[in-house]
Amino acid sequence: MRRGAAPILLVLYLFAAAAGTMALKVATDRIPRARVPGSSIIYLPSGKYLKVATFGYNLLAADLIYLWSIQYYSNYEIKDRFAYLERIFTIISELDPRYTDPYEVGALIAVAEAQDPELALKILDMGLAKNPEQWVFPFEAGHIAQMTLKDFERAQRYYEKCLAIPGAPVFVSRLRANAMFKRGDLQTAWQTWLEIYDTATDDEVRKVASNHLYQVKAAIDSGDLAEAVKAFQTRYDRLPASLEDLLRTGIRSALPKDLDGQDYVYDPATGAVKAPTIPWKR
Amino acid sequence: MPDAIRITNLRKSFKLGFIPRRKEILKGISFTVSEGEIFGYLGPNGAGKTTTIKTVLGLIFPDAGTVEISGRSHLSPRAREELGFLPENPYFYDYLTAHEFLAFYADLFGLARKVRDGRIASLLKLVGLAPSAHLQLRKFSRGMLQRVGLAQALINDPRVVILDEPLGGMDPLGRKEIRDIIVRFKEEGKTVLFTSHILQDIELICDRVAMIVDGRIVSQGKLLDLVSERVLFTEVTVAGLEAEALAGLGECLSAQGGRVLLRVFSEENVERVLRAADERGGRVVSLIPRTETLEDIFVEKVRQT
């Protein structure tokens, strides 16, 4: 072998080895293998001693697990990725109870992707327990209770908790009143909206309150009138021809008017009572 | 005037090995070094020379016995201020230059800067390293390290200088230079204790010696007293004669190229060899009497133990 050939052959050999290694890596990656993605994190012990295991780097550990979880839950190919949702976010909470982002994002994932609003509320409850000064947790919980669960009583309670925390935005009181209304507690809703109307500092808020008051009164009145119609039907075995029939027969002594002083609309065919105006179009 | 160094009944054992077994290194060493003399401390490898030296310097703590430097305990700071030490195979901070290194040690003695710089310059000149003052020690050869080690031993202008194998690894010219420096110390009134197993060097400059074999002092005293003038044998080289002609007169060491080399053990036999050469027409080329050297004593003592 000539002396000059040795280094050239060595270089060629190195190129061949490098190319071979890269090709093999690509080929190996293609072979499907059973994987439990993120399994190591799933098997982390939970409990208050987890924090001890991080040797003073609990903040960093919480950050890293949170960042990992964002990637994990963005990966739609993992079919059962929600199985450990509660566990992962509990772990993050134990490591760094004050880290607010994971509670919010965890609840978001729970309600929007895992279709598990109860878990979302659980996560937000955990957040509030560890951070009583954060109004955003009961705020978002109220939303979820109202929009997804349609549990207006729970939503109302959450809004009340939120209002008790200093710094909570003012409009939460309106959310609370609305929840009361949706719940059917019309009297308290009326009182609450009246209070908001009286304490409103700008016209916009006053208008909104007034619309809600209209709506509550309409609900109260139409409920009352519906009851009167039913009483008439029980007595005379037919629907009244108009609301004046209720006056003539003495079932009601006076007919209520809506907040603007208008009469309520009665449909003699069905017996339904409606408000003359849509509240938002006033 | 108290002795410069007085060592009394020094004992030291070490526990060596994984299953510690006691090995006694110093078995009761006693000797003194008088003020102003050059003292040679010799012995075979592993006899305990370096252990003794390190004990004197407080690097090793003896199991029993005492060491005094000019009458004071060897561990007292005053004693240390008068000492200078050069270890065997010295190794120093290799990232420092010679000047920085000596300056660091000078600072440990609290020398003022002006005094310090002046002394460093003169010491480097003394050991022949003046041109390398600002060279990093990592670039020094073995001989150069030995020299800078000698310089650091003198940085405090000590009264007593202790050198462990100062001549090891030096070429013959270097050895002569170091020997001359040591003799100069004596002329300046310093006391020098040094160990060596190059016996010629000890013979050339020491006033007194002590010999340690297997942890014990087997011989000590003035060099002149130990080495007698007695002739051991005479080596005679004769030309022009056959070896058989001189048979029986001495040990034939070689018979080549017409020359016979004989080791003759008695005065009479030397006379007989000379007469034989004269009678048979031979020629005496050389006649070298050999007296007892330190090496002879040394080898004898080691063999005895």
Add this chain to the structure above:
Amino acid sequence: MKVGAIALNTFKEAKRDRILYLLFFFAAGAIIFARILAMLTVGDRLKIVKDVGLAAISIFGILMAILMGTGLVYKEIDKKTIYTLLAKPIHRAQFLLGKFLGLVLTLFIMTGLMGLIFLGIVFAHSLRFEGRLLIAVLFIFLELILITAVAILFSSFSTPILSSIFSLSFALIGHLSWGLETLIKKLPSPAARAAARGLYAILPDLENFNFRTEVVYGLPIPPAIYLHATAYGLVYTAFILGLAVLVFRRRDFI
């Protein structure tokens, strides 16, 4: 000042150590990487930057203290540079103290530089100079001082590998001991509780120097704790150095 001369010499030696710059490079890299990592988060990015940055300074600072401290005394003994040094009129305690101070000076500069880079990255992110972060960095430095003393203690009688393991164990135990406090309440017998309480008092509590949570979340720090934590650190350090002197005093240098 003899201790000062040794300290300065140690500093010169330390700043030549490549490990120092390697670790510093990684620390700076980690701090800068924090900015990139923060982009992956949903929510507060600055928090990620702060957490990763402070953790990097802490982790790499501890590695620096251990890796350099464990070699400090051992190298002198192994390379025999210690012979001529100890033959001079200095106490062995002065030698140890000088080595310690030299390394502390080195770590001070390194921590300071890492802290500056960290503040720079935070500033680049939030356009605000968050001076409070320096409190966390300062107490990380105090922790490093204590760990350096421990590393030197082990270095005075053990090989660098073993010393590193022991020193690292010290650091880890120091961050676990607060867990002992919770455990004490659960122990059944009063004797066991008393023993555990005694152990808790002796073992190092390095969480005393951990102000990262307060600084990152802007929580108030009671002023009394500054003094107490500093005093705890310095007194424990003095104790460890005393142990080192005890071990080193009568050691034979064969």
